[in-house]
Amino acid sequence: MSRPKKCRCVRCKPNSTYFKPRGIPLCDLEELSVNMDEIEAVRLSDYKGLYHEDAAKRMKISRATFGRILNDAHKKIAECLLKGKALRIEKCPEKGAKKKTAISQTQSK
Numbered sequence: 001m002s003r004p005k006k007c008r009c010v011r012c013k014p015n016s017t018y019f020k021p022r023g024i025p026l027c028d029l030e031e032l033s034v035n036m037d038e039i040e041a042v043r044l045s046d047y048k049g050l051y052h053e054d055a056a057k058r059m060k061i062s063r064a065t066f067g068r069i070l071n072d073a074h075k076k077i078a079e080c081l082l083k084g085k086a087l088r089i090e091k092c093p094e095k096g097a098k099k100k101t102a103i104s105q106t107q108s109k
Helices: 036-047 051-059 063-083 097-109
Strands: 031-034 087-090
Touching: 036 051, 036 063, 051 063, 051 087, 063 087
Parallel strands: 031 087
Antiparallel strands: none
């Protein structure tokens, strides 16, 4: 059993949820997805130009974890660009979503 994920500080909300090659229907494309942690790491490091140490502090994670997240994001983005795949940005689950679901399931019984 793996460790539960720590809460990470993500401050960006992208305007788009999909990027794909032009002229090819989405249904004909393979798709890769990136999560909000990966998007935030790319934003802080590549867009804002922060050092990994500073970006990791903003996300409230270790520098090593930040490096792994950023590396995963770079690999996914590069694969989409080089192999013509669609890139889907996963939305963060709402805080307390599991609790609400569990409560509604117990109430419906």
